[in-house]
Amino acid sequence: MSEPTPSSSPWRMARRAARLNPSVIREILKLTEQPGVLSLAGGLPAPDSFPVEAMREATTRVLAEQPQAALQYAASEGYGPLREWVAARLQAQGMKHVKAEQVLMTTGSQQGLDLVAKVMVDAGAPVAVETPTYLGALQAFTPFEPIFAGVASDGEGALPEAIARLPHDAPGTRFMYVLPNFQNPTGRLMPEARRQAVIAAARQAGVPLLEDNPYGDLWFDEEPPTALAARWPEGVTYMGSFSKVLAPGLRLGYVVAPPDLAPKLLQAKQAADLHTPGFNQRIVYEVVKDGFLDRHIPTIRSRYKAQRDVMAEALQREMPAGTEWTKPGGGMFFWVRLPAGCRALDLLPQAVAEGVAFVPGEPFYAQQPDPRTLRLSYVTLTPDEIRQAVAALGRVVRRQLEDTLQKGTP
Ligand SMILES: Cc1ncc(COP(=O)(O)O)c(C=O)c1O
Incomplete structure (x- = not known):
């Protein structure tokens, strides 16, 4: 018996099904889940902070x-x-x-x-x-x-x-x-x-x-x-x-x-x-x-704050001139804008090959994405891993800038 071909399927999906989970994100997530990659891509809280x-x-x-x-x-x-x-x-x-x-x-x-x-x-x-x-x-x-x-x-x-x-x-x-x-x-x-x-x-x-x-x-x-x-x-x-x-x-x-x-x-x-x-x-x-959160949340704050500080220092040290970011006053993310000539989406495969993953910024825009942007999460890696990951990111961005310069394109 042969497998049914898609066209012979009895299931006819609603128009909205085609809009679920755009494939670009799926591809990004697949890339970032490779073993051995330090992921700055996740939106996950630090598991050590769960009050087990x-x-x-x-x-x-x-x-x-x-x-x-x-x-x-x-x-x-x-x-x-x-x-x-x-x-x-x-x-x-x-x-x-x-x-x-x-x-x-x-x-x-x-x-x-x-x-x-x-x-x-x-x-x-x-x-x-x-x-x-x-x-x-x-x-x-x-x-x-x-x-x-x-x-x-x-x-x-x-x-x-x-x-x-x-x-x-x-x-x-x-x-x-x-x-x-x-x-x-x-x-x-x-x-x-x-x-x-x-x-x-x-x-x-x-x-x-x-x-x-x-x-x-x-x-x-x-x-x-x-x-x-x-x-x-x-x-x-x-x-x-x-x-x-x-x-x-x-x-x-x-x-x-x-x-x-x-x-x-x-x-x-x-x-x-x-x-x-x-x-x-x-x-x-x-x-x-009985007030547990008032005791628990400060422990998450001090942990994330220390990780934020490590990432801020690492970005300062590792990223080439022309890279922009603002040190966040809370939460889980840095938003980075790469120098002119870089496209975060194109950079991702090279970054993964170098052992670091991030989320390109483009999917976060409803209209007119800024291709130079990317999101980094600092809460799930150790300070040493954050330093390594940002150093790897810096290398990849510098390389792309050098390639662009050599090709003579802006
Ligand atoms: C801005 C924002 N809203 C909503 C959610 C969904 O959170 P949850 O469904 O876990 O409450 C998230 C998860 O990361 C988020 O970042």
Whole structure:
């Protein structure tokens, strides 16, 4: 019997299937996963930071004290005590308006991106994003067939004047996706004055905001200013996550939506997965309920800060003149712009051959990518490995610059 050919397959896929996971990323990830390669490419937190013992104790307690409830189906909104805890924590961080009933527990904040897009985006509707932006958000929004409006941005985030122009440039924009704290991929922080200006421009333009904040607790030097959601509660949907402060394998995040949006998000959540695992939610509640995070997060901060400092020194030492970067004040990433004449995507195979991997910046742009950019994560390698990896990167960039010079092309 012969194998069925693709054309004889009985499965006819939806148009959106063609948009899932662009192949360029798949190829990049394959390259970066080769053995022996020091990877600065991952977006993963440091596994040594996972609080294994606290999780073990909490799991034992949940199974001993509430096994049947923990293993049963549960409410789509999430586990009540954890929702209360999230609301209290956000209130303490300045989001005074947040009530527990508004907190929707999600299967990672990645699910929040999917649910918001499902509820908000029709095919052909504009969705505004920062330039560049989190690749996973572009992937989550893309199947709903939006037209992306890339909002011009600088080292402080989206430019307020570009937001103000949205009604003209992208009329009917459904929402703008923003990452004010240690953005993935650039590591940038939106300062207080820019937050005020962004909110004023978005209000004026009538464009609601989707604020994503997985990295806000991971500050090294100075605590970030108050969330955008605190400044315009009815116009900002806020998302948080336990992935970077506890562990991503829990798949636990949350969305705080204004009353206009919350019921529809809940219905979308019911249709997607009924609820986020109640078992995980109860374990996390046991871990966090007595102030554990206030002791744990500072240990992650000091570890990441030391790694950030090592990478900053290594970049200074190893990268050729004309390379640009800003030392991030928190989070997990450096964003690097290579000298003129370099294209990060072309450089990647040579870098892997030299034993180092990174993520080229191009896929993080909704429109008009800057081919000279790349993202480096500093949290999963040891200081020595970071030094080696950046030295290898420096060699590869210098070589490409020399080749370009020899060919006489700019
Ligand atoms: C900006 C941003 N948003 C959302 C996510 C998804 O996080 P999770 O689904 O683990 O909460 C990530 C993961 O790296 C991220 O960087």
